[in-house]
Structures are given as C-alpha cells and as structure tokens.
Amino acid sequence: MLVSSAATTAELRARDVWFAYPNRPVLQGVELSVRAGEVTALRGDNGAGKSTLLDIVCGVRRPHRGTVELPGRIAYVPQRTDLDSRLPVTVRDVVTMGTWSDRGWWRPLRRSDRFAVQAAMERVGIDHLASRRLDELSGGQVQRTLMARALTTGAPVIVLDEPTTGLDREVRRVVADLLAELAAEGRIVLHATHDDDALAASDIVLHLTHGTITKAEPTTSAAIQ
Numbered sequence: 001m002l003v004s005s006a007a008t009t010a011e012l013r014a015r016d017v018w019f020a021y022p023n024r025p026v027l028q029g030v031e032l033s034v035r036a037g038e039v040t041a042l043r044g045d046n047g048a049g050k051s052t053l054l055d056i057v058c059g060v061r062r063p064h065r066g067t068v069e070l071p072g073r074i075a076y077v078p079q080r081t082d083l084d085s086r087l088p089v090t091v092r093d094v095v096t097m098g099t100w101s102d103r104g105w106w107r108p109l110r111r112s113d114r115f116a117v118q119a120a121m122e123r124v125g126i127d128h129l130a131s132r133r134l135d136e137l138s139g140g141q142v143q144r145t146l147m148a149r150a151l152t153t154g155a156p157v158i159v160l161d162e163p164t165t166g167l168d169r170e171v172r173r174v175v176a177d178l179l180a181e182l183a184a185e186g187r188i189v190l191h192a193t194h195d196d197d198a199l200a201a202s203d204i205v206l207h208l209t210h211g212t213i214t215k216a217e218p219t220t221s222a223a224i225q
C-alpha cells in the first residue's frame with residue numbers, strides 16, 4: 001500500500017527526551033530525527049534504552065521531559081507479542097487487528113480490509129499460516145505476523161523493535177528487504193537492532209549511548225552509493 005507523496009518529505013522528530021525508571025535514568029536529552037525514504041537503525045548496548053525510546057516514540061510511555069513529533073499514524077512492531085499467546089486467535093485474526101485503527105474494531109470488515117490483510121500476509125510470506133493459532137507458531141512466524149499487522153494499518157511511520165532477532169538468515173534477509181521496500185514507498189522506517197546484516201541493510205545508523213544519540217552515520221552500503 002503506497003502512502004501519499006507528501007509523506008516523502010516527512011520526518012519523525014524527538015526533542016530533548018528524558019526518561020527514568022525508578023532510580024534508573026535511561027534517556028537524558030535524546031535528539032532524534034528520522035526521515036521518510038530511508039531505513040534508520042538504532043543501535044546500542046543491551047540496556048542502553050532502545051526499547052524505552054521506541055516506546056516513547058510510539059506513545060506507549062510518556063517522556064518525563066521533551067517532545068515527539070510524528071507526521072501521521074504510527075505502526076509499532078514490538079520485540080515480543082503484546083497479545084496473550086493463550087488467546088484462541090489465528091494469524092488472520094491478528095493481522096486483521098491492523099485494520100482497527102482505520103475502521104474501528106466494532107465495524108464489519110470491508111472488502112478493502114480483507115484485501116489489505118491478505119496482501120500483508122502474502123508480503124511477509126505467512127499466507128499459508130492464515131488459519132493457524134498464534135500459540136502454534138514459531139518465534140519467527142509470530143514476528144512476521146506482527147509485521148503483517150503493522151503493514152495492514154497503512155501507517156506512514158513504522159517502528160520495529162529488533163525485528164530480525166531469532167530469525168534464520170534467509171528470513172532476516174526477507175525482513176531487511178521489506179524494510180527497504182517500505183522506505184522506498186516513502187514511509188519512515190525506524191528499527192532497533194543488534195544484527196549486523198540488518199545494520200548493513202540500513203541507510204542511517206544512530207548510536208544510543210549514555211542516554212543520548214551520540215552519532216548518526218550512513219552505513220557503508222549507503223555511503224558508497
């Protein structure tokens with residue numbers, strides 16, 4: 001699904017973001033700028049605060065100070081499923097949840113919703129799992145289900161927390177290609193990662209250390225283009 005061309009000039013910005021858990025300062029004046037049309041990676045050591053920052057960007061947590069500006073709706077692919085895995089829901093049910101933000105969960109599915117759900121499942125290669133229950137999936141299959149749910153929203157901003165963790169090499173490449181395609185469609189794509197392949201496939205790498213973004217640099221592949 002293409003987003004409007006207006007989104008290609010769009011930017012996600014965080015200004016002077018501060019956050020602490022009780023007795024644990026995590027973010028200390030983060031300045032973040034993520035442009036549409038590029039895949040931006042956020043790297044940092046374990047515990048550096050990447051998930052916390054993504055939570056704040058997505059509105060899951062409120063910063064203690066600072067602001068986040070978004071050019072439109074946002075779709076968040078968390079590190080782990082936010083759904084109780086014991087719920088008797090299928091892959092298709094979960095991906096269909098992506099249509100709720102536009103349609104309202106109480107309204108019946110439209111033809112366009114069914115089409116978007118099917119297209120998203122095919123795009124991440126899980127259409128053959130459509131009727132499988134969530135608790136019968138591998139970790140990688142759950143991850144791709146969550147990605148399909150995000151695609152179904154049609155949001156111009158996609159934020160993913162370690163989308164390639166636990167995936168085999170072939171699926172990691174599928175995910176990296178998908179992120180590049182989403183950026184090429186004019187979306188804002190921000191993902192936290194420790195994965196060298198995913199970093200190499202990104203256009204910009206931001207380093208989160210000591211509570212701030214210390215460096216923003218193009219990856220080698222982007223630099224030689």
Ligand SMILES: Nc1ncnc2c1ncn2[C@@H]1O[C@H](COP(=O)(O)OP(=O)(O)OP(=O)(O)O)[C@@H](O)[C@H]1O
Binds near residue numbers: 026047048052
């Ligand atoms: N709910 C919480 N309550 C208290 N402390 C927390 C909570 N969640 C995270 N932390 C702590 O905040 C710090 C930042 O955690 P966060 O999960 O944001 O880091 P991360 O960079 O995403 O780490 P990783 O690469 O291991 O996923 C860590 O020291 C972590 O232990």
